[in-house]
Amino acid sequence: MTRASVPEAAFLIASLLFIFGLKRLSSPRSARSGNTMAAIGMALALGGAFLLPGMGHFGWIMLAIVIGAVPGWLLARRVKMTAMPQMVSLFNGMGGACALFISFGEWLGEPADSHDLGRALPMLLGIVFGSVSFTGSLVAFGKLQGLISEKPLRWPLQKTGNALLLAVILASSAAAPSSQHEMWILLPAAAALLLGVAQVLPIGGADMPVVISVLNSCTGLAAAVTGFAMHNMSMIIAGTLVGAAGSFLTVLMCKAMNRSLAKVIFGSFGLAPKEAAAAAQGDQSMREIAASECAVMMGYARKVIIIPGYGLAVAQGQHLVHELDEVLEKRGVEVKYAIHPVAGRMPGHMNVLLAEADVPYPKLQDMEEINPEFDQADVALIIGANDVVNPAARTDAASPIFGMPILNADKAKNVIVIKRGRGAGFAGIENGLFYNPKTRMLFGDAKKALQELVTEVKAL
Amino acid sequence: MIIGTLAMIYIFILAVFTGVEVISRVPAILHTPLMSGANAIHGIVLIGGVILLGLAGDNNLLCGLGFVAVILGTLNVVGGFVVTDRMLEMFKSKPPAKTNPDQ
Numbered sequence: 001m002t003r004a005s006v007p008e009a010a011f012l013i014a015s016l017l018f019i020f021g022l023k024r025l026s027s028p029r030s031a032r033s034g035n036t037m038a039a040i041g042m043a044l045a046l047g048g049a050f051l052l053p054g055m056g057h058f059g060w061i062m063l064a065i066v067i068g069a070v071p072g073w074l075l076a077r078r079v080k081m082t083a084m085p086q087m088v089s090l091f092n093g094m095g096g097a098c099a100l101f102i103s104f105g106e107w108l109g110e111p112a113d114s115h116d117l118g119r120a121l122p123m124l125l126g127i128v129f130g131s132v133s134f135t136g137s138l139v140a141f142g143k144l145q146g147l148i149s150e151k152p153l154r155w156p157l158q159k160t161g162n163a164l165l166l167a168v169i170l171a172s173s174a175a176a177p178s179s180q181h182e183m184w185i186l187l188p189a190a191a192a193l194l195l196g197v198a199q200v201l202p203i204g205g206a207d208m209p210v211v212i213s214v215l216n217s218c219t220g221l222a223a224a225v226t227g228f229a230m231h232n233m234s235m236i237i238a239g240t241l242v243g244a245a246g247s248f249l250t251v252l253m254c255k256a257m258n259r260s261l262a263k264v265i266f267g268s269f270g271l272a273p274k275e276a277a278a279a280a281q282g283d284q285s286m287r288e289i290a291a292s293e294c295a296v297m298m299g300y301a302r303k304v305i306i307i308p309g310y311g312l313a314v315a316q317g318q319h320l321v322h323e324l325d326e327v328l329e330k331r332g333v334e335v336k337y338a339i340h341p342v343a344g345r346m347p348g349h350m351n352v353l354l355a356e357a358d359v360p361y362p363k364l365q366d367m368e369e370i371n372p373e374f375d376q377a378d379v380a381l382i383i384g385a386n387d388v389v390n391p392a393a394r395t396d397a398a399s400p401i402f403g404m405p406i407l408n409a410d411k412a413k414n415v416i417v418i419k420r421g422r423g424a425g426f427a428g429i430e431n432g433l434f435y436n437p438k439t440r441m442l443f444g445d446a447k448k449a450l451q452e453l454v455t456e457v458k459a460l
Numbered sequence: 461m462i463i464g465t466l467a468m469i470y471i472f473i474l475a476v477f478t479g480v481e482v483i484s485r486v487p488a489i490l491h492t493p494l495m496s497g498a499n500a501i502h503g504i505v506l507i508g509g510v511i512l513l514g515l516a517g518d519n520n521l522l523c524g525l526g527f528v529a530v531i532l533g534t535l536n537v538v539g540g541f542v543v544t545d546r547m548l549e550m551f552k553s554k555p556p557a558k559t560n561p562d563q
Contacts, residue, residue, distance in 0.1 A: 027486075045504060055514035064513070068532065088499050232508065232511070352550060
């Protein structure tokens with residue numbers, strides 16, 4: 001075994017660990033070990049890279065790793081579970097930027113006249129994918145973190161502008177290999193960085209999960225093409241795995257929201273129909289209810305279905321929901337949770353949040369499982385959810401969410417909505433369910449309202 | 461070992477199918493951890509950064525680019541794996557989950 005084959009073996013084993021790790025990640029029982037497996041693979045690949053012939057600058061490498069690892073670890077440990085999506089987006093952006101810097105370095109590392117297409121293409125792709133995913137992820141992070149308005153931003157000639165940027169990227173990339181000037185490469189990089197911003201800014205907050213997923217696979221591809229440029233198998237395999245898995249996840253997510261990917265990326269939620277819906281419901285009013293009355297309704301019910309939404313997570317009320325669930329069960333009430341595929345801000349986000357509060361996960365029911373059960377439910381308790389229970393998705397063809405699969409909360413005998421204020425949901429759409437005669441509104445902070453409910457039910 | 465371009469393209473294509481196949485039966489509850497885990501795995505670009513810096517020699521510009529790339533890549537890798545682990549940790553304490561026995 002020559003010295004050069006040790007790193008190759010490390011890369012090979014690392015690639016296998018990534019594949020098995022990803023495989024194990026897709027089943028609840030083995031998921032955690034899958035993640036650990038992939039992490040071991042990463043450490044192995046890193047060790048392999050250190051052993052490559054001709055390597056130097058080990059001190060600098062270690063220093064850079066420490067500089068990156070400490071804030072990465074701290075951020076990841078400290079972030080609240082509700083802020084998970086933007087954190088994933090931020091780390092994703094870092095990966096994109098990394099690919100951008102590497103491809104740029106690879107480009108400069110070669111004499112300008114030796115850029116034949118086979119060598120130049122992966123570097124150019126690495127620069128373009130890396131840039132788009134870097135700035136795109138930062139904008140997505142800013143939107144979810146509330147640093148940038150979540151409303152879709154529009155400006156004149158938006159699509160023309162983006163098409164123009166794309167044309168600049170293509171033209172300057174095509175010209176780059178034959179250009180005598182190495183720094184020519186900054187032109188497609190700058191255009192791609194701009195495109196990342198311009199492409200994500202107009203997308204509304206509700207579509208951000210899809211955007212993050214797209215950008216995730218974009219960074220995967222950036223890693224893969226960087227692997228092409230560096231002739232590194234483990235980078236090609238790991239990057240491509242993520243690119244493919246990420247695209248597949250994106251499709252699953254779009255299906256859950258009944259949005260076509262093209263619509264998410266090229267057209268934001270329409271704003272006009274909102275006013276029409278608001279006008280139609282203008283003469284109706286919401287009916288308020290007191291916590292004590294809610295407690296009676298639920299305490300003497302046979303079956304209660306809880307529909308948690310992002311508002312619950314924002315109020316940090318997951319533990320109280322679990323407590324309410326327990327006091328109700330003690331009284332013999334059957335309690336289930338209805339989880340919409342896009343409850344929270346990413347698919348599965350709500351499951352994570354409720355798991356954090358120790359809700360046993362057999363109680364968490366998918367939309368398909370729970371929808372037929374609403375008929376028999378005495379109370380549907382909606383906490384901080386809005387668009388995922390909006391019946392307009394079934395009935396109103398003019399509504400921007402028409403066709404999105406929803407939880408049929410309106411089929412329950414009674415509906416209680418805990419809601420902070422009278423405003424419209426994340427997507428900015430009025431919800432007819434709130435004006436339904438069998439709906440009662442319990443206004444207030446979800447955490448406080450739940451606290452009252454728990455106390456009242458206990459007192460029954 | 462230098463791998464030919466054609467071989468790399470074969471591997472790329474096979475990896476695409478593997479990527480889709482491997483996660484095709486993922487339940488909805490794991491979508492978020494899966495996305496996060498995949499996010500950590502593409503932190504493999506870190507390796508590229510390490511190699512770039514390690515082979516940069518006395519080219520200061522390459523050293524600088526490689527240095528920044530390693531920092532960014534490490535952020536991606538460490539942050540990604542730790543966040544995913546934290547999410548998955550919450551799914552573990554569920555032995556009563558299987559009260560209706562597996563026969």
